[in-house]
Every structure is written in C-alpha cells, then in structure tokens.
Amino acid sequence: MSKRIIVLSEDIANKIAAGEVVERPASIVKELLENAIDAGATDIRVVLEKGGTQSIRVTDNGSGIDHDDVPLVFERHATSKIHQFEDIFNVVSFGFRGEAMPSIASVARVEMLTRRNNDVSGTRAILDGGVIRSMDPAGTPEGTQVSVSGIFAHVPARRKFLKTEATEQGACLDVITRLALAHPEIRFKVEANGKEIFAAPEVHDTAKRIAMVMGGEFSAHCMAVDAQQDAMTLKGFISRPEYSKSNSKSIYLFVNKRFIRDTSLTHAVLSAYRQIIESRRYPAATLFLEVPPEDVDVNVHPAKMEVRFKNAHGVYELVSKTIAHHLSRAETSRGHYLYRLAPAEKKDYFYRQPFVNEPSPSMPSRPADRSHAQQGIQNILLHRSQVSQPPAASEGDAGVPDKTILFGDMRYVGQYDGTYLLFEGPDSLILLDQHAAHERII
Ligand SMILES: Nc1ncnc2c1ncn2[C@@H]1O[C@H](COP(=O)(O)OP(=O)(O)OP(=O)(O)O)[C@@H](O)[C@H]1O
Ligand SMILES: [Mg+2]
Known part of the structure; x- marks a missing residue:
C-alpha cells in the first residue's frame, strides 16, 4: 500500500469503533504484522525477547513509508487505508482506524526504520511515551522495521496483568499462526530469545x-x-x-x-x-x-x-x-462409518428412514446400496442443522485419532439399507458398516 497517509476528519474518526487494542505483547505483534501485510510484504520476521514482554521487533519488505509521512504514522486517526467513512464497507486491508501505531507508541518505546523502494535514503524515528524524540535520514533496506521495547514501562497497572513469559510468547505465536494460515504467499520467521521457534516458507498452496x-x-x-x-x-x-x-x-x-x-x-x-x-x-x-x-x-x-x-x-x-x-461422505481411517444420533432425534430419523428389522444380511451388498445409505445419512445430517447450545470449550489439547465403542450395553435393532447394522444404547444410536467390520474380523 503506497498511498499517502491522511488524518481522518473528526466526524469519520467518531464513527470508527474506538477502544484500546494494546492489552498485551500479542496485541502489538498482531498490529505490527497486520501493518506489514497491508504494506504488501512477502517476507516478515519477528523477534521476541522474554515472550515479547521485553521487546518485539517486526521487519518487513513491504512498501515502506515516505519520510514526510513518518510523523503521521504516530498521529491518531491518521491512515493511508481509508479516506472517507464509506471506504470501511469496501476495505480489504486489515487496518483502517489509524489507531494502532499511536496506541503502541503511547505505552512503549518505539524505533521505526523505513524506506520506500525508490527512495535513496530511509528514515529512523525514535519515540518515547508517544512523543517523537528524533527523526533522521538513515540507510536501511527497503521496507519497514519496528522495534518496541519498554512495553507498559509507564503503565504499571497493565504490566501487572501480564502472564508468564511462556504464556505471553504462546499468545504471540497464536497471532502469528493465524496470519500465517491465511497468507501462504508470505514467508514468516519467528525468533524468541535467540532461537528460531517458527518458520513458514512461502508456498502457493494453502493446503x-x-x-x-x-x-x-x-x-x-x-x-x-x-x-x-x-x-x-x-x-x-x-x-x-x-x-x-x-x-x-x-x-x-x-x-x-x-x-x-x-x-x-x-x-x-x-x-x-x-x-x-x-x-x-x-x-x-x-x-x-x-x-x-x-x-x-x-x-x-x-x-x-x-x-x-x-x-x-x-x-x-x-x-x-x-x-x-x-x-456425510467421510470414511474413517478404519474404513467404516459411524454416526451418533442424539436421542431426541431418533424419532425423526425413524420417521424419515424406516428400516426392516431382520437378521444379519448376506454380504457383500452392491456399491449402489452403500451410496444410497450414505445419501440417507447425508439427508439426516443436512436436515439437522438446528441444534441446541454448543458445548463449552475446555482446556487441554490432545488429538484422539482412535476411539473404542463398547457394544455391551447396546441392543441390536436391525439393519439399514443392506449395509448398516443399527445398535441402540441408553443415549445413542450406532450405525456400523458391516462390510468394513467383516473385513476387519477376517
Ligand atoms: N509496516 C508498515 N509499512 C508501511 N506502512 C506502514 C507500516 N506500518 C504502518 N504504516 C502506515 O502507518 C499508518 C498508520 O498505521 P496504524 O496501524 O496506526 O493505522 P492503520 O493500519 O491505518 O489502521 P489500524 O489502526 O486499524 O491498524 C498506516 O495507515 C500505514 O500507512
Ligand atoms: Mg494498522
């Protein structure tokens, strides 16, 4: 984004969601990375000291900033990303408030080094407590580097709320992870306390x-x-x-x-x-x-x-x-399909897809039967997008790729569509793909 920075009128500024965005080091990382991405960077490097509680440095190879615009970067409601309020409804950049850099500068010491690609010389600006202490021409690679230190040094109340270095670093990494997921075309490198902790080379494929x-x-x-x-x-x-x-x-x-x-x-x-x-x-x-x-x-x-x-x-x-x-089309790694049906929905299911209660069928069934059965299940799933409250998120994070189901307290109900055996439990209904089960037993 090589547009010049302007100060938004008070009227526009008042319509923009106002409030503090700098709560912890991760908020600073987020704002600096978003600015780098908005500037068209393809290579972003992050250096964290003590989980970002001591210092944060973000270096990008984006558009850089015109020397005369550097003071505006730190002025409230100054942005190059929108010019009138209506632009908000068409905004493709992360930023548009012109608030992040002044907010960061007001709670920390900031050094900015920046150069636009066609400029012979760049600019070094040093700010303390939101005030520009020095601004001079400087030799620097194309792009922008922002170093933030003394974070919340003058805001002890906020410093007090910081968690351990490991937790703060984890929060910084979460922010970087999310941005990296959405921007495969950008190379990210993160260093913490002198060690590389995250690296994502640029790729052309989101997968x-x-x-x-x-x-x-x-x-x-x-x-x-x-x-x-x-x-x-x-x-x-x-x-x-x-x-x-x-x-x-x-x-x-x-x-x-x-x-x-x-x-x-x-x-x-x-x-x-x-x-x-x-x-x-x-x-x-x-x-x-x-x-x-x-x-x-x-x-x-x-x-x-x-x-x-x-x-x-x-x-x-x-x-x-x-x-x-x-x-509904997913086959599990074990080669069979399992669908848990909530008790309240059983009736609905039986009403729509009645099945014959008969002994175990002969095998194998035709592939068409299987796809028909799948279609039936798919319809059931698609008819039940209205559900009750989502379960509350809990802590911990272990992947469980495999799971055992106990059939001891299950009652065999019958067969569905020549493919699935149905078992009823106290609070669930299990569909077992009998062909896959048969293959496993053999
Ligand atoms: N890394 C960067 N590269 C190029 N320009 C930048 C960079 N960081 C900031 N700027 C310029 O400084 C301006 C102010 O940045 P700031 O983050 O405060 O506001 P914003 O990104 O416009 O909006 P928001 O407050 O919503 O983030 C930006 O509009 C942009 O022009
Ligand atoms: Mg911004």
Missing part, C-alpha cells in the same frame, strides 16, 4: 501452509471443503470424524482472510460434527469464508476480530450444511 502450521496429525486426518452460495464461498479443511480434540481452539475461522471469533459460526461447525463425535470432543478446522466486503461489517470492535454479516443466517447455513455434506 501446504495448513499442513506446516496445523501439523501432520491434522493433515493426515483432514479433508477439503469447497462450497459456494450466491456471492459467498467457503473453502478450507476440516478434520475427519476419527480425529478430535479436547477443546475448540483448533477451529480457525477467517472472513476475507481476517481471523475472526464468532460464536455463531463456531456453533455452525460444531453442530455439523455433533452427530459423529463424542460430546466434549471438538473438531479441528481451518475455514476461509469469502464474502463481498459490503456484506460484512468489520467496524464492530477495535480489535476487528468480530464482524457482523448482512446475511448471518445464510452464512450459518453455508458453514453448517457444507460441513455436514462433506462429513
């Missing part, structure tokens, strides 16, 4: 970046989703039924490449899985929703992690139905 960041376990147990509805698209990767986590932290939702927290969309994801994974287990997912910018309001909260959709219901439906649809 490769996701594998790098989410790890091999997820890659081995995930599947791609891809759907479109009107002007919205949903792409990404979701965990297969046999892979689950003990909390919902591995569900990453992005709207137009911006990581968001959205209870309703998380609920949409969980609702689709509710049929097939145990309660208190959670899926992992990296989902990228692309929505026309005018259909999503990012000016809800200063941290911009919350958004408001024009068609919230449509977005919910797209997410839950797409996932349910893909899951």
